[in-house]
Amino acid sequence: MGSLYTVVLILTLPYLIPASLSNDSNNMACQLDISHFEGVTVPGDVSIGFLYPLHLTGENLDVTFTERPTKISCTAFYFHSFWSFQATMFAIEEINDDPNILPNVSLGLQAYDTCNMLHLNVKATLQILTGLNMAIPGYRCLLDSPLSAILGPSLSTQSMTIAHILGLNRLPQISWWSTSPLLSNRKRFPSFFRTVPSDRFQSSGIAQMVKYFGWSWIGLVASDNDYGQQGIQLIGQEIVKAGACVEFSETILMSKPDRNAPHIVNVIKRSTAKAVVLFCSDVDMALVLDEWLIQNISKKILIASESWSTVNLLFFEKYSEILIGTIGLALTSGILPNFEEYLNKITPSMSVSQQWVKLLWENAFKCTFSSTLNSTTTLKTPEKECTGTEKLSNVHNVYNTDTLISSYNVYIAVRALAKALDDLGKCSSGDISAPSFVCAKGWNFKPWQLLYFLKKVRIRRSNGREFYFDENGDPPAAYDIVNWQLNLKGGIRQAKVGSYDTTAPSGEFFTINKSAIMWSIKDYQV
Ligand SMILES: *[C@@H]1O[C@H](CO)[C@@H](O)[C@H](O)[C@H]1NC(C)=O
Ligand SMILES: *[C@@H]1O[C@H](CO)[C@@H](O)[C@H](O)[C@H]1NC(C)=O
Ligand SMILES: *[C@@H]1O[C@H](CO)[C@@H](O)[C@H](O)[C@H]1NC(C)=O
Ligand SMILES: *[C@@H]1O[C@H](CO)[C@@H](O)[C@H](O)[C@H]1NC(C)=O
Numbered sequence: 001m002g003s004l005y006t007v008v009l010i011l012t013l014p015y016l017i018p019a020s021l022s023n024d025s026n027n028m029a030c031q032l033d034i035s036h037f038e039g040v041t042v043p044g045d046v047s048i049g050f051l052y053p054l055h056l057t058g059e060n061l062d063v064t065f066t067e068r069p070t071k072i073s074c075t076a077f078y079f080h081s082f083w084s085f086q087a088t089m090f091a092i093e094e095i096n097d098d099p100n101i102l103p104n105v106s107l108g109l110q111a112y113d114t115c116n117m118l119h120l121n122v123k124a125t126l127q128i129l130t131g132l133n134m135a136i137p138g139y140r141c142l143l144d145s146p147l148s149a150i151l152g153p154s155l156s157t158q159s160m161t162i163a164h165i166l167g168l169n170r171l172p173q174i175s176w177w178s179t180s181p182l183l184s185n186r187k188r189f190p191s192f193f194r195t196v197p198s199d200r201f202q203s204s205g206i207a208q209m210v211k212y213f214g215w216s217w218i219g220l221v222a223s224d225n226d227y228g229q230q231g232i233q234l235i236g237q238e239i240v241k242a243g244a245c246v247e248f249s250e251t252i253l254m255s256k257p258d259r260n261a262p263h264i265v266n267v268i269k270r271s272t273a274k275a276v277v278l279f280c281s282d283v284d285m286a287l288v289l290d291e292w293l294i295q296n297i298s299k300k301i302l303i304a305s306e307s308w309s310t311v312n313l314l315f316f317e318k319y320s321e322i323l324i325g326t327i328g329l330a331l332t333s334g335i336l337p338n339f340e341e342y343l344n345k346i347t348p349s350m351s352v353s354q355q356w357v358k359l360l361w362e363n364a365f366k367c368t369f370s371s372t373l374n375s376t377t378t379l380k381t382p383e384k385e386c387t388g389t390e391k392l393s394n395v396h397n398v399y400n401t402d403t404l405i406s407s408y409n410v411y412i413a414v415r416a417l418a419k420a421l422d423d424l425g426k427c428s429s430g431d432i433s434a435p436s437f438v439c440a441k442g443w444n445f446k447p448w449q450l451l452y453f454l455k456k457v458r459i460r461r462s463n464g465r466e467f468y469f470d471e472n473g474d475p476p477a478a479y480d481i482v483n484w485q486l487n488l489k490g491g492i493r494q495a496k497v498g499s500y501d502t503t504a505p506s507g508e509f510f511t512i513n514k515s516a517i518m519w520s521i522k523d524y525q526v
Contacts, residue, residue, distance in 0.1 A: 036133070038133055040110075040355075042092070042108045043145070045108070045443060046108065047109065048088075048092070048107060048108070048414070049149065050109055050152060051114050051121050051125065052081050052084060052114065052154065053078055053153070054082060055115040056116055057116060058075070072117070079360070079363070080402065080403050082356065082360050085111065085353070085356065087411045090411065091411045091418075095418045107418065107421075110127075110131070121153045121158050122161065122162070128147065146443055147171065149171065149174055149454075150172075151173075151410065151414070152173075156180030157225075159178040159180075166191055167190050169447050169448075170451050172417070172420075172450060174193045174413040175195070176409035176410040177409075179199045180199065181200040184198050184474055186473070189473070191451055192473050195412045195416070196331055201502065202305065203231060205477075205479055206235055206277060206329060212510065215274055217246075219247050219267075220277050220279070221264055221277065221285075221288070223254060223279070223281065227280075231279040247272065247273040248267050248273070250267055259287040259288065261288045269295055269296075273300070276300050277305070278303065278305065278308070282311040293321075301325055302322070302325075306329050308328075310401050310494055313492050324520045325484065325518060325519045331409065331480075332405075332463075332478045332479060333401070334461050334463060336462075339411075344393050348361050361390065364390075365390045368385060369388075416469075420453040420456075424439075425443075437449075438452040455469060476502055477503075480498075481497050483497045486518065495518075497517050498510070498513055
């Protein structure tokens with residue numbers, strides 16, 4: 001594969017080379033204002049780009065125009081994301097160690113924490129395309145490490161922006177997070193794939209459930225973003241198709257301090273609908289549940305969308321009286337043998353992604369590393385110094401069902417990509433037959449050549465069912481049906497009571513074990 005990680009500068013085109021890269025800055029026609037945005041790089045023969053929100057928000061400081069904009073400070077460390085990153089590293093190491101897939105080729109990674117901000121996602125994408133920690137639009141500077149695909153980002157709206165950029169060159173993008181139905185549009189997003197099903201399937205799954213339980217009047221509540229509004233619109237249509245009626249449809253207004261909660265809860269209170277669909281995220285619905293506790297509402301059955309059906313229960317304990325009996329769809333997970341051992345081996349002395357592991361440590365153990373005392377922004381008041389020998393396995397609830405789902409979905413994304421690369425390699429060596437124009441010389445492939453193989457990829461999930469992308473880049477839709485039940489200690493637990501799986505043999509798409517369900521409404525039987 002030649003020498004790895006050599007930075008190859010395209011010196012034949014001096015006009016376009018940024019001044020800082022050139023020895024002779026006199027003949028510069030243009031200059032790039034390079035501000036630093038650092039990620040984590042793992043060298044490899046073929047590279048994978050990775051965008052994810054290790055922090056949930058970044059602070060957009062006021063721009064004064066009198067000084068260079070300062071570095072964005074990111075807050076709200078998101079544990080959930082950290083495990084997705086580790087699952088990616090786990091998958092890459094597993095593939096690199098496995099002689100049966102991509103023999104003699106190592107996968108590498110170029111990853112960025114984009115703090116859930118669109119402009120950081122765009123910037124990181126351009127840097128990944130260039131291959132360096134700087135963005136030179138249209139140029140690939142790491143010729144010895146071709147870019148295979150970009151995994152991420154998280155929010156559907158941001159995935160769309162990135163998909164527009166990557167679609168120009170047909171560079172594959174695989175999301176393990178974005179569920180908006182709009183992303184299934186192949187004309188707009190020709191190289192977008194995902195390992196989570198589109199909400200279109202979720203809506204018909206929920207409608208099936210409504211039909212199954214014979215509820216004739218349904219209330220709908222959704223947040224005022226794409227996720228909520230598109231979801232609720234599809235559910236409304238599907239519910240009507242299934243023969244039931246929508247009694248009300250209310251919106252959680254994120255821009256209002258009270259989120260419109262008093263009005264929404266009042267509507268629910270006056271309604272006769274026995275079941276209410278809540279199509280929003282856990283964060284969006286907190287104020288609605290607070291208001292619910294204040295107003296005296298007779299029991300309702302809540303139907304959960306996938307974004308809150310398996311969330312961390314600690315946060316929800318105070319609402320347990322409302323939430324017991326909730327039934328909802330959850331993304332299915334799978335088994336990742338050896339992943340937990342892999343996680344338990346993580347320490348801050350690891351050389352790869354050390355800065356992120358240290359952030360995890362500081363947030364999990366509420367301590368500070370002396371080396372970061374000066375620059376850390378995540379902790380306002382450092383409680384104690386981290387030793388680095390703390391045990392991750394002792395941290396309660398750091399790793400739960402919800403994190404396992406996204407870990408599995410990103411793992412599948414890396415696996416599918418590796419299989420496509422493997423097929424591409426076999427095509428060049430003549431081991432499999434494919435149209436000659438999609439076969440590359442060695443690893444000097446074009447994005448659309450890899451795209452051909454990704455579209456055809458088939459791998460097996462841990463439950464034995466096949467995983468593939470349909471003509472729109474969507475995976476087969478599979479959900480668990482979960483029910484929130486009282487556990488023996490008086491807390492809540494999320495129990496699997498059935499599944500909605502379009503890859504199941506026909507007639508078994510929708511299976512539910514009625515006797516396993518615990519309802520909140522006493523004497524409520526189906
Ligand atoms: C991998 O490399 C080894 C040693 O260089 C060689 O013997 C083997 O044929 C290579 N395998 C493939 C599939 O290229
Ligand atoms: C709450 O509602 C129930 C039945 O709807 C009623 O019996 C009870 O008195 C109400 N409690 C309050 C405090 O209004
Ligand atoms: C922390 O800040 C102090 C004073 O500004 C400086 O002397 C020291 O070198 C810094 N330490 C690190 C690890 O950056
Ligand atoms: C259905 O649930 C009941 C109660 O949890 C359990 O005893 C039974 O084995 C389940 N049936 C199937 C087919 O899983």
